[in-house]
Amino acid sequence: MRWQGKRRSSNVEDRRGQRVSAGGGGIATLLMRFLPFLLQTKIGRILLVIGVVGYFGAQMLGVNIAPQQSSEQQIPANTQLTEQQQQLGEFVAVILADTEDTWHKLLQQQQKSYREPVLVLFTQAVQSACGTASSAVGPFYCPGDEQLYIDLSFYEDLKTRHGAPGDFAQAYVIAHEVGHHLQKVLGTTTKVRQAQQGVSKTEANKLSVKLELQADCYAGVWGYYAHNERDMLEAGDLEEALTAAAAIGDDRLQKQAQGRVTPDSFTHGSSEQRVSWFRRGFDSGDYLQCNTFGGANL
Template identity: 50%
Template sequence: MRWRGNRQSGNIEDRRGMRTPSARGFGGGGGMLNLLPMVFKLFGFKGGLVAVLAIGAYSLFSGNLDSLLGGGMQGLSPEQGQQSQQIEQSAEEKALVRFVSVVLADTEETWHQLFREKGSRYKEPKLVLFRGAVKSACGLGQAAMGPFYCPADQKVYIDLSFYSDLKDRFKAPGDFAQAYVIAHEVGHHVQTLLGVSKKVQAAKKGLDEVKANQLSVRQELQADCLAGIWAHHADHSRQLLEAGDVEEGLTAASAIGDDRLQKQSQGYVSPDSFTHGSSKQRVKWFKIGMQSGQLKDCDTFSAKSL
């Protein structure tokens, strides 16, 4: 990607120097080891850290994280729930922070333009950098869950160490693969602004788990399509993309498909428990958004076939 030297966003909120107390019920030193059984039971995954990362595949935008993690930090604001520490970062991490800021700024360019064309105004989200754990308006978030978006505070949360997992565990290296992750979470923010997220949550009430999961899949695939829309405009309007970038994005979309993650974590695939879509579906909708660049072509909820 041709990102160096481009405008950086003013919406980065750096909490990497803040320590978040352990949530009640984690058993003190148990930490993530105590979290894993709860997460696996709730989401139907039975194996390994890869399964935990699959929960969000990169978004826990629906529901409250405190309810998942035992409610240990209810009543605390993000600032009250964290203690400041001095930030130590490598040159590589500093460059990654600049990259994330540039990508966020470029998504702002795209969505301001598209919202203006619709006669409305785009409200920019904040992107929170954290390490290990973070208090959001949706509750306590853990790095092992992967990046996520919280509609209650309209912020994207990311621990930059996730990008090492994307490269090493998911075999999806490259700066455009990293940009795809941010664009997907910003896609959830767009869904919030358009009222899609609220409608999905209302529609889920009273549904059984399988049907609720099917709605989640359609919402996640739409976020993939919206990420593709950003990529379309980043390329056509600002020429950010270089040779091989599209392939990086498609590899990342494929790498975090429910079928692939379930096969890796539990050895078999359970389509009824999909919440984000298969690798094939995620690639398909990312490509639709990237080729079209138009919101109307990202209507996954009306699509007869995903």
């Protein structure tokens, strides 16, 4: 990709090297989490009073009652980034900026406005509005805080474990998560979550698949403009993205992990579906053609 020298987004928060605990947030967090249940019974209300008195009493005495962080989950603070890590940080900042330019333009054409998400870079574990997550979950988008999260070591995993190297494959990952943010902006995410309530797990999974495939299509739309309007793609780049989309299809991942494929448990779509929807967005450049939900009012 031809990305060097292009604008970098200011919406990148670099938390690499920061200490993070995957544990809870102390007594205060627990009280807030279980407040509705504690208020339902007399014994619950008694426990709530005891907890509040104990917590604030300890705070007044200067006692630290937060749980100790596990040394196994700590990252050395102020870790010195290598040249490669610094370059990766610059790369994703450029890709994020390019998605911002694309979606501002396309939504403005539809008399809509685009809110820019924040991209958080982390190492091994991170705290978000969706909870604490380790890098094992892979890149993700949290609708609660409208932020994208990625441990950039995932790119090495993408290359070595999934056989999908290349900078456009890496850019596709960012563009896909930005696609989820676009769904939040357009209200699709809320409608899908509402539709998933009260249905079977199989039906809920089908809706998740449609949500993921739409994000793939949106990523393809971004790719269209990166290629046709800003000449960022080089020979072989499109194939890199298609390889990445195929590599993380549910059927391929299930085959690798358990030796069999169970379509009812798909949550992201098959390799063929992911490639097809990315390609639809890339070929058309029209996000309105990314309706994976068919006739559903989503």
